[in-house]
Amino acid sequence: MLALVHDPTAPAALRRTELPDPVPAPGEALLAVSAASLNFLDVAYADAMYAVGAVPGVDAAGTVVTAAADGSGPPAGTRVSSFSMGGALATLRAVATDDLAVVPDGVEDAVAAALPAAGVTALRAVRRLGSVLGRRVLVTGAAGGVGRYAVQLAAAAGAHVVAQVGAPARAAGLRELGAADVIVSAVPADLAPVHGVIDNVGGPVLAAAVAVLAEDGVALAVGQASGLPTTIDFEAERRRGGRRAVEVFTVDTGHRGFGADIEDLLALVAAHRLDPQIGWRGSWERTAEAAEALRGRRVPGKAVVEISRAGG
Numbered sequence: 050m051l052a053l054v055h056d057p058t059a060p061a062a063l064r065r066t067e068l069p070d071p072v073p074a075p076g077e078a079l080l081a082v083s084a085a086s087l088n089f090l091d092v093a094y095a096d097a098m099y100a101v102g103a104v105p106g107v108d109a110a111g112t113v114v115t116a117a118a119d120g121s122g123p124p125a126g127t128r129v130s131s132f133s134m135g136g137a138l139a140t141l142r143a144v145a146t147d148d149l150a151v152v153p154d155g156v157e158d159a160v161a162a163a164l165p166a167a168g169v170t171a172l173r174a175v176r177r178l179g180s181v182l183g184r185r186v187l188v189t190g191a192a193g194g195v196g197r198y199a200v201q202l203a204a205a206a207g208a209h210v211v212a213q214v215g216a217p218a219r220a221a222g223l224r225e226l227g228a229a230d231v232i233v234s235a236v237p238a239d240l241a242p243v244h245g246v247i248d249n250v251g252g253p254v255l256a257a258a259v260a261v262l263a264e265d266g267v268a269l270a271v272g273q274a275s276g277l278p279t280t281i282d283f284e285a286e287r288r289r290g291g292r293r294a295v296e297v298f299t300v301d302t303g304h305r306g307f308g309a310d311i312e313d314l315l316a317l318v319a320a321h322r323l324d325p326q327i328g329w330r331g332s333w334e335r336t337a338e339a340a341e342a343l344r345g346r347r348v349p350g351k352a353v354v355e356i357s358r359a360g361g
Contacts, residue, residue, distance in 0.1 A: 051358065052139035053106075053336055055099040061337035062095050063138070068104070071136070073143040078122050079115040080129065080144060084162035085137040085333070087352045088194060089274060092340040099135065106137025110152060110161035111356075114141070122146025128158065130315060132165035132307040138336065140358045147306030153319040160318060163325040163351040167194035168314040169307055170300045171247070174269050175202045177298065178245035182207035185241065187258055190249030190274050191228065192219035194351045197326040199247045200226045205322065211243065213254070221349065226324065236261065245269070252277030264291030269298040274346075326350030332357070 050071070056064035073079045086108040090098065099105050110130045113123055123129060123146075130152055131137075131144040152161045174195075178186065186203045190196045191212035204210045204227025212228035213236055214220045220231045232240075235257060242263035248255045249272035256279050259268045270279070286293065300307070317323035328349040329339050339352040 050139050050141040052104045053333065054102050055095055055105050056101060057096060059337075061092065061340035063105070063337055063340065068139070070141050071143040073115065073117065074145075075119040076117055076121055076147075077143045077145050078113050078117045078129070078149060080109065080111040080131060080142045081114045081358075082109045082111040082137065082140055082142050082356050084111070084159040084353055084355050085109040086162045086166075086194075087336070087339055087343055087354065088166050089272070089343055092344050093274075093276075104136045104139050107132055107134055108162050108165040109137035109142055109144075110158040111142070117146045122149055123151055128152040128161070130161035130165060130311050132169060132311060138333065138354070138356075140356060145306065147308050150308045150311035150315055153315055156315060156319050159327065159330060159353045159355060160325045161315060163194075163327050163353050164314045164318070165307060165311050166300065167351060168198050168323075169310045170195050170271060171198035171202055172310055172314060173300060174199060174247045174271055174298055175206060177269060177296075178203075178247075178267055180206075181245060183209070184244035185209045185211060185263075186245045186247065187211045187213065187236070187240075187243040187261070188228075188247045188249075189213040189236070189254050189258055190215075190272060191223055191231075192349055193249055193272070193274065194326070195271060196247075196249050197223075197226060197350045198323070199249075200228050201323055203247070204228070208245075211240070213250075213258075215250075215346075219346070219349070226326075242266070247271055250275045251279055253279070255279045256281050259293070259295055260285075262293045264293065267294045267296065269296050271298050327353050329353070331355070
């Protein structure tokens with residue numbers, strides 16, 4: 050198969066090469082990949098996530114070539130979206146069937162590839178906050194992939210969404226997605242208390258968000274786009290009284306595979322109730338360009354590369 054592999058010496062640390070075709074385990078389906086999406090983690094933390102020569106990427110959509118040998122999952126010829134650690138940036142991918150979801154008619158593969166990691170993260174984060182109906186929810190780093198999904202899903206659940214971004218240009222389109230208020234730059238200390246925080250930035254932004262939590266509020270530390278450490282004044286928290294929770298949140302929180310959540314997201318897209326927010330789309334020949342745009346925070350939402358077996 051043709052693939053992009055992690056190579057720290059190559060542009061954007063990605064090198065095209067031929068690799069042996071993957072051999073699926075009994076509970077895995079073999080996919081012919083047509084589209085994959087890049088996440089900020091894939092480019093900002095590639096050295097930590099992937100060994101040299103490994104195939105990066107967690108999100109991919111395509112068609113089942115070989116159904117799982119154990120009889121689970123969809124049959125050959127079915128279009129699917131998948132979420133698994135590594136292996137997305139290749140023409141073939143083996144994925145556990147409980148991490149697959151069938152793509153509905155009318156939803157193209159590029160859109161299906163944009164959903165898994167960012168969409169599932171946002172979906173599970175909103176669910177973790179519990180009922181947000183009529184409550185204020187702060188989403189920091191709201192212009193990114195997770196942030197834009199979180200704004201939409203929280204608003205759809207009835208929340209008063211406050212979206213925070215780092216620059217005026219990053220605020221574009223957030224009100225149309227459901228944000229009631231948009232904050233540019235720092236979270237103000239006098240912001241009205243919020244029931245929940247979905248933080249994608251870390252550092253001082255997370256600390257400021259924790260400081261505006263209402264009693265019994267929950268702050269979810271989802272991402273670390275700033276790369277900065279977070280210092281929280283717990284003595285000040287003690288003096289404020291009440292109970293507030295700060296939780297490091299990852300997509301493996303929960304007790305089921307990713308497939309069911311991807312299916313939920315695909316259904317929302319098919320019903321025109323969730324916008325995939327693809328901010329960059331092009332051939333996988335341009336994956337290095339997409340990676341650099343993500344690293345430079347120049348992509349509103351998701352970056353999707355379309356994969357051809359011929360490499361074009």
